[in-house]
Amino acid sequence: MYGQYAIKRIIYAIINYAIIIFILSALFNASMEATLVSQIEEMIQGEFMARDLTGYTVTEINELKAQRRDELYRRYHLYDPMIVRVFWRTFDTLTFNLGKSTNVTSSAGERDVSIIVGEAIPKTALLFTVSAFFNILIGIFLGIKKAQKPGGLLDQSTSILTMVVYGMPSWWLGMMLIMFFVYKLNLFPSGGILSTPPPTGIMYYLDILYHMALPVITMILLRAWGGAYLIRNIVLGTLQEDYIMSARARGIPENRVLYGHTLRSAAPPIVTMSVMSLLTSFGGAIIFEGIFSWPGMGNLYWIALQQNDIPVLLGNLSVTILLYMGGLVLLDLIYGFLDPRIKVGGKR
Amino acid sequence: MKKNGSSFDKKTDKKASSRKDSRLKEFKRSAKEFWQEFKQVRYGIVGLILLIFFVLMVLLEPFIIPFPEAGDRWSDISYWIDNPRSASPAWTNWFSSKKSTVHEFLSEPEFQVTETPQFQVQEGTFIYDYKYDIPPGELTLKARGKGNIVVEAELIRPDGEVINLVRKNYNSRNETEIRIALGKEAETRIINFGRTYESAENSRSVQRHLLKPMEILFSKAEEGILVNAEPLKGEYQIKLRVVTMGQDSYFKDSEIVVSGKVFGLLGTDDAKRDIWSGIVVGTKWAIFIGLLTALVSVAVGIIYGVTMAYFGGWLDNLMMRIYEIFVSIPMLPVLVVFSAVFSPSLWILILFMCVFYWTGPVLTVRSMALQIKEETYIEAAHALNASTGRIIFKHMIPQLIPYAFANMALSVPGAIVAEASISLLGLGDASVVTWGQILHAAMKSSAVLKGLWWWVVPPGLTIALLGMTFAFLGFSMDKILNPKLKTR
Numbered sequence: 001m002y003g004q005y006a007i008k009r010i011i012y013a014i015i016n017y018a019i020i021i022f023i024l025s026a027l028f029n030a031s032m033e034a035t036l037v038s039q040i041e042e043m044i045q046g047e048f049m050a051r052d053l054t055g056y057t058v059t060e061i062n063e064l065k066a067q068r069r070d071e072l073y074r075r076y077h078l079y080d081p082m083i084v085r086v087f088w089r090t091f092d093t094l095t096f097n098l099g100k101s102t103n104v105t106s107s108a109g110e111r112d113v114s115i116i117v118g119e120a121i122p123k124t125a126l127l128f129t130v131s132a133f134f135n136i137l138i139g140i141f142l143g144i145k146k147a148q149k150p151g152g153l154l155d156q157s158t159s160i161l162t163m164v165v166y167g168m169p170s171w172w173l174g175m176m177l178i179m180f181f182v183y184k185l186n187l188f189p190s191g192g193i194l195s196t197p198p199p200t201g202i203m204y205y206l207d208i209l210y211h212m213a214l215p216v217i218t219m220i221l222l223r224a225w226g227g228a229y230l231i232r233n234i235v236l237g238t239l240q241e242d243y244i245m246s247a248r249a250r251g252i253p254e255n256r257v258l259y260g261h262t263l264r265s266a267a268p269p270i271v272t273m274s275v276m277s278l279l280t281s282f283g284g285a286i287i288f289e290g291i292f293s294w295p296g297m298g299n300l301y302w303i304a305l306q307q308n309d310i311p312v313l314l315g316n317l318s319v320t321i322l323l324y325m326g327g328l329v330l331l332d333l334i335y336g337f338l339d340p341r342i343k344v345g346g347k348r
Numbered sequence: 349m350k351k352n353g354s355s356f357d358k359k360t361d362k363k364a365s366s367r368k369d370s371r372l373k374e375f376k377r378s379a380k381e382f383w384q385e386f387k388q389v390r391y392g393i394v395g396l397i398l399l400i401f402f403v404l405m406v407l408l409e410p411f412i413i414p415f416p417e418a419g420d421r422w423s424d425i426s427y428w429i430d431n432p433r434s435a436s437p438a439w440t441n442w443f444s445s446k447k448s449t450v451h452e453f454l455s456e457p458e459f460q461v462t463e464t465p466q467f468q469v470q471e472g473t474f475i476y477d478y479k480y481d482i483p484p485g486e487l488t489l490k491a492r493g494k495g496n497i498v499v500e501a502e503l504i505r506p507d508g509e510v511i512n513l514v515r516k517n518y519n520s521r522n523e524t525e526i527r528i529a530l531g532k533e534a535e536t537r538i539i540n541f542g543r544t545y546e547s548a549e550n551s552r553s554v555q556r557h558l559l560k561p562m563e564i565l566f567s568k569a570e571e572g573i574l575v576n577a578e579p580l581k582g583e584y585q586i587k588l589r590v591v592t593m594g595q596d597s598y599f600k601d602s603e604i605v606v607s608g609k610v611f612g613l614l615g616t617d618d619a620k621r622d623i624w625s626g627i628v629v630g631t632k633w634a635i636f637i638g639l640l641t642a643l644v645s646v647a648v649g650i651i652y653g654v655t656m657a658y659f660g661g662w663l664d665n666l667m668m669r670i671y672e673i674f675v676s677i678p679m680l681p682v683l684v685v686f687s688a689v690f691s692p693s694l695w696i697l698i699l700f701m702c703v704f705y706w707t708g709p710v711l712t713v714r715s716m717a718l719q720i721k722e723e724t725y726i727e728a729a730h731a732l733n734a735s736t737g738r739i740i741f742k743h744m745i746p747q748l749i750p751y752a753f754a755n756m757a758l759s760v761p762g763a764i765v766a767e768a769s770i771s772l773l774g775l776g777d778a779s780v781v782t783w784g785q786i787l788h789a790a791m792k793s794s795a796v797l798k799g800l801w802w803w804v805v806p807p808g809l810t811i812a813l814l815g816m817t818f819a820f821l822g823f824s825m826d827k828i829l830n831p832k833l834k835t836r
Contacts, residue, residue, distance in 0.1 A: 016673045024682075031689050160391060163823055167761025167815010169768055172787070172808030179796050179804065190797075283678030287769045301681065305688055305773060317685045324678040 006333055013329045018094060021318055025089040028314055032089065033078065035102060035310045040072045098315035103307035104300075113315035117300065121319070123193060124285060124296030127212060131219040132278040138224040140270065143231025144258055150236060159232075162225040171287040174218045178291070181214060188214045191293035215292045223277055230273045231266075238266045268339040275331040279324055382750075385828045392827075395820025402814060406632040414612060418625035422781045431620040432485055435611035437802050446481040451608030454586075456601065467593040474586040474604050478506075481579050483566035485607040487586070489528040493518055495597025500589040501530060506582025509569055511541055513586070526599075530586075531561040538564050546574045615802040618793050623786065627806050630783040633694075634764050634814055637782070641698050641763035642756040645705035650752055652706065653713030654744050657721055658736070671710055679704040680769060687775035694777040697770065701763055709755045713748055720747050750829050757822030761815030768811055783807035 025032075044065055053061060073079055077088045092099070098113035106116045146155040165173075182190045189195065193211050198204060238244065239262060247257050263270075281288075289298030297316055304312040386392050410416055421427040432451050441447050457472035489501065497518040503511045513534040518526060531538065542564040543551050554574050566584075567577035590599045613624040656667045679701075686692070686700060720726065721744070729739050770776050771784025772791060786807045790796070795803045 012672070013676070016676055019673055020677055028685070028689055163391065163819040164816050165812070166758075166819035167765060167817075168812035169765045169808060171769070171772065172804075172811065175796050175804055175808065179799070179801060183797065183799060279678075283680050284769075286680055286684055287772060290773075301684055302773070305684075305775070310689065313685050313688060317681050320681045321677060325676045328676050 002336060005336055009329055009332050009336075013325055017322060017325055018090070020321060021093050022086065022090045024314070024318065025093060026086045028310075029082070029086050029089060031310050032099075032314060033085070036076060036078070036099070039100060039102065040069065040076070043072070044068050093315075093318050098318070099311045101304075101312045102309045104303055104309045104312045113311050116312060117297065117316050117319045120295065120297045120300045120316075121323070123294065124282070124289065124298065126208075127215060127289070127294055127296060128278060128282050128285065130212060131216040131223075131281070132274065134216060134220055135223050135227055135277065136274045138220060139227030139231050139274070140263070142224065142228035144235055144263070146228060146232040147235040147239060148258070150232075155232065158225050158228055162229045165222050165225060168222060169287070170218060170222050170281070170284060171291045173222060174215065174288060174291040177214055177218055191291075193295055211294075215288070215294060218288075219281060223281065227273065227277055231270055234266045234269045234273075235262055238262045241265075268335050271334055271338060272331060275327060275334070279327045279331075282327070283320075283324060382828065386824060389824040389827055391820045392824025395817050395824065398813065398817040399821065402631060402635060402817060405628055406635060409628055409632065413622075413625040413628045415622050415625040418622065419629040419781055422621065422626065422629070422785075423778070425619065428616075428620040428622070430488075430490070430605050431616050431622060432607040432609065432611050433616065433620050434618045434798075434800055434803075435607075435609055435616045436800075437615040438608075438610045438612060440802075441610055447479075448482040448609035449478075449480045449484040449606065451611040452476075452606040454604040454606065456603060457588075467591050468597075470588075470590040470592070470599060472588050472602075474588065476584045476586065476604070476606065477582075478566055478579075478584055479581050482609050483560075483562045483579065485609060486532070486562060486605075487530040488605040488607065489514075489526070489530055489588070489602065490605055491526045491599055491602035492523055493526050493592075493597075493599040494520060494523045496593040497526070497597060497599050498591040498593075499526070499528065499599070500591075501528075502587050503530075503565065504585040504587065505565075505569075506580060506584065507569060509541070511565070512537060530604075531565065535561045541569075542567075542573045545569045545571065547571050550575045614806050615800075617786075617789060617795075617800070617803050619789070623803060623806060626781055626786050627783065627810055629781045630786065630807070631810065631814075633780050633782045634767075634811065637694070637698060637767045638760035638764040638814070638818070639756075641701045641705060642759045644698075645702045646709055646752050646756045646759060648702065648706040649709040649755075650713050650745060650748055651740075653710045654717045654740055654748070656710075657714045657717030658740055658744065671707060674704065674707045677704065680766060683766060683770060684773060684775065687770050687773075691775065692777070694780055697767065697777065698763075701766055705759055705763065708759055709752070712751070712755075716748060716751065717744055720744050750825070754822050754825035754829055757818045757825060760818040760822075764811060764814060783811050 047068065048061070048065060056064070077085055080088070096114050098117070101111045101113050101116060104116055105111055106119050108115075110116070142154075142158060146152075146158060149155060178188075178190060181187045189211050191211075193208060194204075195207055195211075199207050235258075244257060244261060247261050248254070252261075285296065285298035286301045287298065288294075289296045290302040293299060297320060300312065300316050303309075304316065405412070415427070417427060430453075435451065436448070438450055441450070454474045454476055457474055459470040459472040462469040462471075489499070491499075498515070499518065500515045501513040503513055505511070511534065513530045514528055516528060516533070518524070538561040539556065539559050542559070550572065551574060559574060563577055564573060566579060567573050568580045570578070572578070586604060588602065590602075592599050612622050614627065615623055617623055652667065652671070656664045682704075683697075683700060687697065690696075692700065726739060726743055729743055734743075767776065767782060768784030768787065771782050772788050774788050774792070776782060776784055776788070778785070784807075787804065790800070790803045790807075795801075
């Protein structure tokens with residue numbers, strides 16, 4: 001049953017992704033093609049510069065160029081009708097054939113968009129999983145503490161904190177922390193992922209951690225309260241169930257009631273919430289990473305924007321959406337796994 | 349027949365009006381009840397007070413900003429030309445032992461006029477009482493003039509020293525604005541003045557391009573004036589002598605701008621703009637963007653959810669699939685790329701945000717509507733042959749209004765932050781001044797690195813505060829409507 005559910009969920013997600021990419025391809029087709037045409041011109045220019053052209057007249061050269069242009073246009077489907085071109089673009093994007101960048105290069109100097117984006121993914125993943133890990137840890141601990149004494153000082157103060165930071169842009173808090181901790185106190189590096197030159201051995205990893213500290217602290221300061229608030233509500237709801245009362249009546253230690261019974265049955269919504277918060281922070285990572293110049297996918301948007309590199313922008317976007325949707329699918333799969341009551345499609 | 353009809357009409361009229369009355373009463377009663385409960389939630393009241401504060405800020409905008417055209421001429425350099433550059437807020441003086449010069453205008457003195465047939469001589473003295481530790485950035489003489497004009501100025505310091513500042517000719521057929529940066533014009537003379545008092549050793553040790561004329565001008569004439577100057581406080585006189593030649597020539601509306609190191613409530617940015625004015629002007633846009641986006645998207649979301657629940661079946665399935673597609677798109681990246689490629693206006697941006705935000709309430713509304721659908725009064729409405737639209741809009745949606753308000757309040761901050769993010773990247777609508785735009789300018793000239801905190805803190809703080817306001821309101825409404833969350 002679960003396998004069926006999982007396969008169905010994945011297939012749906014793939015179809016959704018294809019639809020989204022199709023819409024985006026249609027939306028951005030014109031600007032992508034303009035870039036492509038100028039790239040082709042550049043390529044032809046380069047080819048003819050390298051070629052030995054002695055013995056050709058100007059008209060012959062122009063004819064050759066036109067021939068080459070024609071050939072390339074054909075290869076990139078530029079002569080096809082609009083709808084076919086959009087389909088080709090969709091197909092290319094779905095097969096990670098993201099084209100060439102106009103300005104941005106990978107660390108090895110390559111201009112393949114998939115390589116450039118691929119380089120950025122692990123760094124983003126690292127930053128966001130680490131901060132999500134701490135967020136969840138703090139959230140669960142704080143949430144249970146809050147639920148134990150609803151209306152108490154801790155509960156009220158952290159609830160107020162949730163609301164205080166509710167509309168605070170994470171990047172602004174980042175700027176504030178940088179201004180204070182980096183430029184005033186000189187405690188942390190101002191940005192990036194590694195010092196220059198990067199240290200070797202164990203120091204290499206410590207250096208990454210050192211650079212990661214401030215962004216992670218920022219994210220914890222913003223998100224942990226909200227997570228704790230949601231977990232408090234979930235736990236509070238569970239604590240009212242009869243089996244908790246009976247467990248207490250049986251004399252089971254309070255800690256085991258809390259961390260064993262309550263947390264186990266409250267796990268599915270907590271997981272949902274945690275992954276959701278990870279995904280939303282990932283969606284907002286664009287600005288956040290740029291502020292800390294963390295060389296992930298968010299920072300790549302900044303770079304591509306500064307250099308007006310449309311192919312990188314769009315390639316990065318399609319991968320961002322893919323990862324985001326992947327996260328959602330994963331969420332559903334975990335949820336279905338944790339909560340045996342969920343049997344989607346079982347009705348039929 | 350006719351008579352009958354009209355009396356019938358009257359009856360229904362009466363009935364309708366009495367029904368309206370009762371509905372009004374009902375509404376008043378429930379509003380009162382809501383208020384009674386709302387009063388109990390302390391942070392809700394705080395949110396309400398903050399909201400009133402922000403609304404007042406919008407309504408009183410023309411009275412509380414020193415630059416009334418700030419909204420329209422934000423990027424017009426000439427509008428801000430008299431302000432100091434990157435000056436910190438005036439109140440920072442309270443907290444520092446060394447007082448910075450406050451931005452000031454010295455108004456035109458009484459001119460003594462001597463007239464001859466060929467020319468006219470105007471003489472007057474500007475008086476400046478200098479009582480700070482950190483000297484001004486510049487003294488700028490500003491006036492309007494026409495024809496052939498010679499302007500001469502000299503400065504008499506409190507210690508009696510006299511420094512010739514400037515002697516300049518102007519010749520123009522039309523009225524022009526005369527601006528003379530006195531310190532810059534007299535730079536060499538001022539530095540030479542400093543050198544005459546400084547010891548030879550010190551004089552040699554400092555590099556000329558590091559010397560600031562204003563610092564010498566307002567310092568005690570003694571050894572150390574160039575390297576470690578003591579401020580000379582007291583009354584400075586700037587003597588102006590203007591000779592205008594010819595019949596049509598004139599020189600008027602003169603004024604000296606003392607460019608302070610501190611300025612106004614929130615200081616200035618590096619394009620001399622008054623940040624306080626920008627913040628106040630941005631308030632209305634933030635509220636507007638947030639509320640409009642929230643209103644439209646929640647309305648769409650609620651209608652969508654109710655429609656799903658009401659019709660059910662294949663339509664429900666289809667709408668669910670469409671909903672799923674929308675929720676699986678991360679909004680901000682798409683918004684960024686969209687803005688980068690199309691550089692949309694504010695309206696398009698709001699519309700585009702609505703395209704993503706309407707999904708917020710859909711699932712909750714759908715499940716709520718599924719419950720409402722089973723209520724007996726809906727069945728009764730069916731039995732009375734009420735139309736689908738009537739059932740949805742008259743019987744089902746009103747039940748969801750309280751939830752809608754809570755949801756709306758909670759989606760305002762997101763929209764404000766999204767717009768600010770887009771603007772921060774420089775992709776926003778440049779024709780309006782939003783807090784994000786101010787932050788973008790700050791980012792561009794690396795205000796964080798330079799420590800210009802008065803430029804970076806206020807816009808973000810107001811975003812956070814406005815977000816907090818709506819969060820307080822939304823959460824308190826949520827608490828009232830959702831009794832399960834009440835603390836027991």
